[in-house]
Amino acid sequence: MANPTLLILAGDGIGPEVMAQVTRVIDWFGAKRDLAFDVEHDLVGGAAYDKHGTPLHDDTMARALEADAVLLGAVGGPKYDELDFSVKPERGLLRLRKEMDLFSNLRPAQCFDALADFSSLKKDIVAGLDIMIVRELTSGVYFGEPRGIIEEGNERVGINTQRYTESEIDRVARSAFELARRRGNKVCSMEKANVMESGILWREVVQRVHDTDYPDVELSHMYADNGAMQLVRAPKQFDVILTDNLFGDILSDCAAMLTGSLGMLPSASLGAPNADGRPKALYEPVHGSAPDITGQGKANPIACILSFAMALRYSFDQGDEAARLEAAIEKVLADGARTADLMGEEGGTPISTSDMGDAILAAL
């Protein structure tokens, strides 16, 4: 049987640096665990714009649609700030999400024991935190039409449209309930149904999916503003949080920062299953392209490596191998290996991006 294919889009900023360590880990699984992948590389974001004048070339889009999974590094950087909206690095990522129909974005917010002190929150509030945010990723205000800047009277008006169909809400709700069953069996859905009709429909459909097919999962609803408060006040009350594209963008970043482990957090963006049962899938770290430390060997590769662990679990049904990789990373941290972002007040000498890769390979 042919090896499964991985398309690597390292992107901009620290993307290529952290991805170099992921590639080493992939090679290790091929050599040592008989899990070989056919790996291809291509460009996305500013890197694609520099070469092709577009943040995602059509050929790359086609390869992404064919790959068994896509691993993405990061996109964007100050160099591209003045570009027109239509060719900004972010558009490449948004096109991938949309055309691969990756409607379910899983963002774990997990606090690593060894790192609980890094959080700006009190240790007892975040130690052991393990939330999964399920963010709708292909609709809502990110993609709704009409949109744009139009002339009206003698001024301009900026317009975007929040739009959700019942089926869009239905399918992402199902993915949240499925996940919850494999975790704490609790879903909290967040919207602004007190202010937005799209939120009313959201709440109604989530409730219906629950009552019809997942009555065993505990479901609650919360207004998104209160959700932000509760995340800060007592994040451990949550198991799975289900929310839309825009609220998910903000709430998942808020939750990620609570953990103090931003350089550690992976994400998976999943679509519908193919004929072979594998979902269309893209994996990427939660952190951005970090232009301030690019090229200095300071970046933490763990979030990106954990994104590959998520790929093992969600795309290739290799939960045990994913757990092996995650355990290696926990060990390395417990042993005290720290990249610059993980240096606390005690000080010490940070290790480089590739040192961290070495340590993880050694632990494997």
Next chain:
Amino acid sequence: MANPTLLILAGDGIGPEVMAQVTRVIDWFGAKRDLAFDVEHDLVGGAAYDKHGTPLHDDTMARALEADAVLLGAVGGPKYDELDFSVKPERGLLRLRKEMDLFSNLRPAQCFDALADFSSLKKDIVAGLDIMIVRELTSGVYFGEPRGIIEEGNERVGINTQRYTESEIDRVARSAFELARRRGNKVCSMEKANVMESGILWREVVQRVHDTDYPDVELSHMYADNGAMQLVRAPKQFDVILTDNLFGDILSDCAAMLTGSLGMLPSASLGAPNADGRPKALYEPVHGSAPDITGQGKANPIACILSFAMALRYSFDQGDEAARLEAAIEKVLADGARTADLMGEEGGTPISTSDMGDAILAAL
């Protein structure tokens, strides 16, 4: 000269209880500081719905437009959860904001020294925190058309519209820059210009207002998701945060919760100045109607009393009297008076809503 008029809309839940203490404070200023107000009372939210079948009667709307300032308690409660969207308690509040044209919502997120331990954040991250969030309040996705739930094919679609005109952005930006000049002289504007065209226009207009009329104020721009992260990571980096209606809803609640002083935070919603130089204005606590403790004498009246202090400052040009009231509250807290929401782990006996009113009057 006639006394200035105050319209009190106590609303639902703990609204009437906390407002009863505000009324005592208002009376004190009339008796002791020669600052008499003509106070009227009316209904809003669920209380108005119960009596009139609408969360804001037209007569009340007319009185609000005529009053020199409106003080609002809180709206909403589980009793009204099943009501139709058009008559939900929140619609009363939203109608007031819209018809009074209260485009600039000031939400201080301030950490009171005596209460820094209450925050879920580490003390050094929040002690001394003093941010002002300026939230646009009369436009954006809260009010944009088209909106609703429509049929399309064989399913329903929930639609809301994010819409900002140049002049709407211009005027709220000015209010943020004006405020910044009287504080730390720094504004950080937040949107999602990387994803939304309305955010692009927002950024452009804010920058133009700055360059034209407020070049002395330090201006930065941040994506709203990063804004949520930075609020959690290092909130003291901010002075004034300027943002739109929906982002403001979420980010201001997040910021409020950081302080650990939610029961302490007031807000002001201001419109354009009238002929007499006074802006149309509504003042209300940031906290909600707290149905779980309603009628038990447990509610903390301080947020609502501080909202009256904001009224003294922003509507009646009585900054010294506002400071007097604020100082009385700080003294009471420093002396150890605590309502139930302010009880820490050390324990102790909380005082009642009216005891807190007594203590504040005594300190005055």
